[in-house]
Amino acid sequence: VRRLLAALAFLAACATTAGQTAINIAETCATGAIHDTAVSILGDVGTALAGGGWEAALSALVVKFGIDAVKCAVQQVASDANHDALASGDALSEVKATHGRAWLAEHP
């Protein structure tokens, strides 16, 4: 329940920033090939969002896996990171959440 609330709060923040997120996480990301790819690249996206060259790293993932799967994975990783940052004060989680929020705002 805590994770769900954190995810909803995170997505609300994204919607405020970007006007509206184009991908509905409950529909597009939850089924089919996009879902399968998104779940399989959560580690790649985690590393990308935490690193110094995060924008280039995400762009490379988009080329390799497609924009929709990467969007789903970024939403999941950034939402979890936002939750973790709030629960623990962990600096790396805060970095990932900030990068993810910025990227999603740039890719509505």
Add this chain to the structure above:
Amino acid sequence: VNVAVVNQSTQLSDTDLAFYVAGCNTFLLECALAWGVHYTPVSLYRSTYDLPAGLTRVATFVDELPDAPGALAFHSVNSDGSVYSMMRADAGSVGLDHEDVEELLDSDCSKTVTRPDGKVVAYEIADPVQADTRSRSVTVLGETRQVQQSNYVLPSWFDAGGKAPFDAFGLCVAPFEIRPGGYCIVDGEAVFAEGDEIAKRAVEAKRGDPGSRVARRLEVTKKGRP
């Protein structure tokens, strides 16, 4: 600090690991609340090469553990003092839970409790109940799977006058009880449930690495040590 989970195993898919990590985070948050300690999040990474230094402890899934043949998982310390853990792919979600929940309470294996009889007990909260598992529903991007979760003991387990529950699953009936398949290090010796040869062999396997939690615990709980 963030525990960075990395998959270097050929037997474990990144998708499976994503569910393990999600389950482990819920598990650790519950444990941190039960113990009143700081929560340490666990995150999945492709590699740790580009991560900022000093912000992570690394937990790696591998196919084999050559430093601890026969063991499913162990913790150790690098020459720079950083703590890391290695888990065989078949240790699964329970292996990840086990290693991380023990780091949550005592990352450097320095804590002990002295029982009323004067014996010194290692502050390891998963070992005494390590064979007890149950499944938990974990949802990642709308997909729900059942993931095995580890048991752990509660503060009352280390208190001779403590009251139940003594562990997260409510299986122990007394403080300092060792469940079948579990063990505890007391005065520098591993103690098992009576007649439990399987747990005994598993602990022997972990002694191989002098930096492992077991090896350090055997040392730190010897009589006369702080």
